[in-house]
Amino acid sequence: MLLIPCPWCGPRDEAEFHYGGQAHVAYPENPAALSDEEWARYLFFRDNPKGRFAERWNHTAGCRRWFNAVRNTATNEIEAREVTA
Amino acid sequence: MAERLSPLARFTPVSSGDLRIAEIPFLTQINLRVDPKSRAAADIGLALGAPLPTEPGTCASADADLLWLGPDEWLVVGERGRDLEGTIRAAAGTAHAGITDVSAQRTVVAVEGPRSRDLLAHGCALDLHPRVFGPGRCAQTMLARAQVVLAARDGDAFRVFVRSSFAGYLADWLMDAAGEYLGVTPR
Incomplete structure (x- = not known):
């Protein structure tokens, strides 16, 4: 079980969180102009690095706020986190 | 006239020297x-x-x-x-x-007495030591896999806010976990 540091509530069990996937994936500025392939790339394609990975988490069983965290996918260490709006 | 029933209306409060569990309905x-x-x-x-x-x-x-x-x-x-x-x-x-x-959303279970922290720790991953979670602290977390709001009050008293539909389950779980502190033989 991961111990995830919520920026508001402090370290909590992974079971209290909902995973939100890769962070900083921007919504396309003009979705209608995208080809099917580009749209599919936006919807489904994500990085899968070994090492530092910025991802979104929601503290569903606590304060229910979204935040970003940088997790090392090799060691599961959470190195940084930031509050998002 | 219809009688208003709280989610734990059928729960009988228990008490021993070490532990007291009772519902505080309709807050x-x-x-x-x-x-x-x-x-x-x-x-x-x-x-x-x-x-x-x-x-x-x-x-x-x-x-x-x-x-x-x-x-x-x-x-x-x-x-x-x-x-x-x-x-x-x-x-x-x-x-x-x-x-x-949101009065009807949750009911409140009062857990009091010197063993209250031991009881809650059976199903809660938070550090409930008085140094960390003393009077005036509160937290939204999981107790026995149910979402609760925990509030620590003066003495060794806690208020557990639990969703009405989970209240029966949580009361059953508390009674089961409290057996050793209440001198009850496990079922």
């Missing part, structure tokens, strides 16, 4: 969402007798209990039948704020 609960830096937040704090706590995981007690739920969210708890919503609405005026009566 008035208001969910409040407002910008903590706004004038309205200050006015609401004045009306309730204490400023809205802005440190995560803390609560304030005055005319009502003010539990921190999030950076712009609080649970205001008062005794049964009290018009807290009216008080808060009057204080907020026309300001941008969300004020919702």
